[in-house]
Amino acid sequence: MTSAKSVELAVSARDVSMMYRSNHERPYLAVRGVSLEVAAGDLVGITGESGAGKSTLALAIAGLAGGAGDAIPRMCGGQLEVLGTNVRGIGRRGRDQLTLRVGFLRQDAAERLSPLLTVAENVAQPIYQRDRRFSVAEAADAVATVIDAVRLPLGLMNRLPYQLSSGQRQRVALARAIVLEPALLVADEPTRGVDATVREEVLDALRDLQRDRGITAIVVSSDIAVLTRIASRIVVMQHGMIVGLGDIDSLTMAPENDYLKGLARARAALGRDPIQTSRPPGSDRIP
Numbered sequence: 001m002t003s004a005k006s007v008e009l010a011v012s013a014r015d016v017s018m019m020y021r022s023n024h025e026r027p028y029l030a031v032r033g034v035s036l037e038v039a040a041g042d043l044v045g046i047t048g049e050s051g052a053g054k055s056t057l058a059l060a061i062a063g064l065a066g067g068a069g070d071a072i073p074r075m076c077g078g079q080l081e082v083l084g085t086n087v088r089g090i091g092r093r094g095r096d097q098l099t100l101r102v103g104f105l106r107q108d109a110a111e112r113l114s115p116l117l118t119v120a121e122n123v124a125q126p127i128y129q130r131d132r133r134f135s136v137a138e139a140a141d142a143v144a145t146v147i148d149a150v151r152l153p154l155g156l157m158n159r160l161p162y163q164l165s166s167g168q169r170q171r172v173a174l175a176r177a178i179v180l181e182p183a184l185l186v187a188d189e190p191t192r193g194v195d196a197t198v199r200e201e202v203l204d205a206l207r208d209l210q211r212d213r214g215i216t217a218i219v220v221s222s223d224i225a226v227l228t229r230i231a232s233r234i235v236v237m238q239h240g241m242i243v244g245l246g247d248i249d250s251l252t253m254a255p256e257n258d259y260l261k262g263l264a265r266a267r268a269a270l271g272r273d274p275i276q277t278s279r280p281p282g283s284d285r286i287p
């Protein structure tokens with residue numbers, strides 16, 4: 001989030017606003033004038049209460065805003081550059097090219113794994129979606145490499161998703177998101193639905209991947225414990241806007257608004273009870 005010209009930026013958002021438009025409801029502005037910069041190779045966390053606009057912003061950064069459908073938000077203001085591509089008004093071809101370079105772990109990625117495909121087949125899917133005639137041997141190699149990178153035993157490759165634990169399924173989803181070797185990984189609530197006992201494993205796998213492969217990562221989580229474990233710099237959103245931006249320590253040491261004060265309390269409680277009771281009080285309530 002520095003603006004030094006010498007730093008290569010993976011993401012540059014200037015005054016970005018995003019809206020949902022559906023036939024039944026009036027247009028809704030979910031992201032309101034957000035500006036942020038993420039340098040290449042950084043890991044930045046985005047937090048905030050439910051409904052703050054985190055997932056909407058994540059979709060835009062993943063290059064998926066503006067496509068067809070009511071459930072897809074549209075950028076209605078500002079400028080957004082992702083990996084050097086101007087996302088606002090991007091066409092279908094441009095979007096297809098960009099999404100090959102951005103790994104997107106959706107909020108519900110683990111549930112979206114195909115129940116009929118093995119772990120290896122699920123992970124290989126993006127490879128064949130990109131190139132139907134890709135060499136089977138090379139794909140198998142790439143799949144084994146990423147399964148290992150997310151610290152899953154290779155013995156799981158022929159299992160079906162239902163035969164795995166929640167944490168294993170989430171790591172399969174993570175492996176699938178990075179199998180095309182993206183320069184940028186956007187992970188939306190990567191520990192949602194993951195048993196508390198294995199949350200740290202999922203997070204450590206994510207952080208190690210980011211470090212070892214020099215990937216830029218944006219990790220969205222409403223759980224401050226999650227971000228404390230892997231990110232030093234965070235963006236705090238509320239009502240579609242950024243209300244805090246910087247390193248976790250200084251944001252929680254001198255909290256400037258009620259949400260940040262709650263975050264500071266949640267953070268202080270972390271020392272006592274590492275990863276479970278880490279949501280700021282009222283984080284699911286719109287004040």
Ligand code: ADP
Binds near residue numbers: 055056
């Ligand atoms: P977060 O991920 O921080 O919980 P979201 O980005 O999912 O928040 O949602 C931000 C706001 O946009 C919320 O008020 C939500 O109700 C609204 N929203 C999300 N998806 C849609 C949609 N498909 N149509 C209309 N409004 C939506």
Ligand code: MG
Binds near residue numbers: 054055056107
């Ligand atoms: Mg969300």
